Amino acid sequence: MTTALETKNKPGVVYIKPSRGWVSLRLRDLWEYRELIYFLTWRDIKVRYKQSVLGIMWAVINPFMSMVVYTIFFGTLAKIPSDGVPYPIFSYTALLPWILFSSALSVASRSMVSSGNMISKVYFPRMIVPLASVMSSVVDFFIAFIILIGMMLFYQITPTIAILWLPALILLALISALGVGFWFSALMVRYRDVGYLMPFVTELWKFLTPVVYPASMIPEKWRLLYALNPMTGVVEGFRYALLGTTQSISLPMILVSSGIAILVLISGLFYFRRMEKQFADMI
């Protein structure tokens, strides 16, 4: 028995055997295949806007149009408060991380099924697929961010030192998208229903997130519960970091959101790995 264990560690030897129950995440495999993550991300970005006339401009048009619509209906007509900043920039600041999250989530959820051809033919760590699709959404985010800088200049809003939170908040948005993406992509291999459910889930989620309204509209005592939605922390965090709003956010809220996001990511990873062995048979 000991010899068998010893040979297990021989480099360059692959052992194939059925795995049972909860299996290791094999994150080292992921590192081995890091170039593939890069290539798949690059492919997704490259292909996304091919044969569209406006190309990469869509990354800007989408959030911009949403902002215009929200400003008219929620800001001007419904007179939803905006924590003291002009409504257009109030909603655009929230739309950036929201669109990052929702597009990453939707691409990631579909990714396993749409890469079926690859998965049924060649081995590589399957986690790469949803991972790369989340990464590809980041590019859109940064392009749309340019507009925000323009708007900040226009409204003469100077960011404070709080802007240092931004990278962490972007990471939190990605972790949330990745966690839910792992769950949904694995589920979708089994149940294509998830694909039909997605638009509704995303829509509902958007209204559970303070995108069109401030979190300060939620009674103080419910805020922590409200922060169980990780995107609450992200979106209000963005407003705090960029616009300096303080009414809607607190450190405990950020911590709760982060905790949940990490929990979802870890459980998603394990669920994905557990389902992984069935993917090639089911796709």
Added chain:
Amino acid sequence: MSNLAVRVEDIGKQYNIFKEAQYTTLREKIVEVVKSPVKTLLNPTGSQKFWALRNVSFSIEHGQVLGVIGKNGAGKSTLLKILSRVVEPTEGEAEIHGRVGSLLEVGTGFHPELTGRENIFLNGAILGMKKTEIEKKFDEIVAFSEIDKFIDTPVKRYSSGMYMRLAFAVSAHLEPEILVVDEVLAVGDAEFQRKCLGKMSDVASEGRTVIFVSHNMSAIQRLTQECIILDKGKMVLRARTPEAVDYYLTNDFSASGERKYSAAEIPASAHPFTPVAVRVKNNANVTTDNLLSVEPVTIEVEYELATDVTGLRVGVYLMTSRGEYVLTSFDTDDPEKYNALGVRKAGRYISRCTIPADTLNEGRFVIGINASSYMVKRYFADERAINFTINATGAPGMQWVEVRQGPLRPRLDWRIEEVH
């Protein structure tokens, strides 16, 4: 240190055959759970299980070329998929020493919108090559695929031949220690196939290990020294290639002169072509597997087309029991007929041909069938659909009892002239 390349021990793979849909929907699942909770708990997928592969054990040394032969559905592809880690075995274990490259995945991950150059890098990365490695081999890959002029054109504008060449070129330059090859050779033109076979024998002669799965007995004979035969998921024989090929081609046939296809033998990829039967008939139009050299041999392929098919050709291969090809012939070989037919409408057909009397020598012959649209798709192939025996009674030269060499025994027009 041992020279072991691959060791497979008692490997088995069980599949679920779903009763209806390929995948369940949540609603069905909920209805099912509500209706019969106990049954659902015991058999959560509501499916039947079957072993695609079971109790298969073998090992290969480095530098060995092993052929894997077997009928459609014998478990060959399952074995390759396990070895290339695409699917996990249900039981047993395998040990692989070195990088496995498989030509299962020709063109995997190719994106039609990307250029040839971009796809080389993408495909290379998917196959597990490092970027530096791809850069080093880039020129070689381009030269091999002969697409240098189109390297910066999106591959969606490529002809299917160019596409295949590029895809194969990337896979072929992976330089794995262990190369696993499925029947990709069925695609592409003859020149390209020759190159592929050449590349494979290069790989083999460089001392790397090759596992070669094919229906093509002459390729198996040229490239492998040893073969395993799979049948219904079990390994039935491991032997030197000539012996294995002979066993494979002559065993397990119905002796009726008719071969019927059951649904289980027809892969889903055959759609819209469904083979029904292959028959051998004698001069009196009787189905038999025993014919005379002096009578014509009629071969019938009966099949159904579920939809209209463009450019279809249905044909036969004739092989000796040693796996040497005698001839290949298609029902639309006649260019006029080919052009006139164009699209073959959905329906049931028989393609029939007759090998003239006084053609074949005595011995056993194997008929393979093939249905394809040239350079588009191979719908179905069965390299050993049926076999039959030719009896030489009445054939030329029967006054001498010696066995005549060669598969043919035509009645040639000999003239004997005295020369002054």
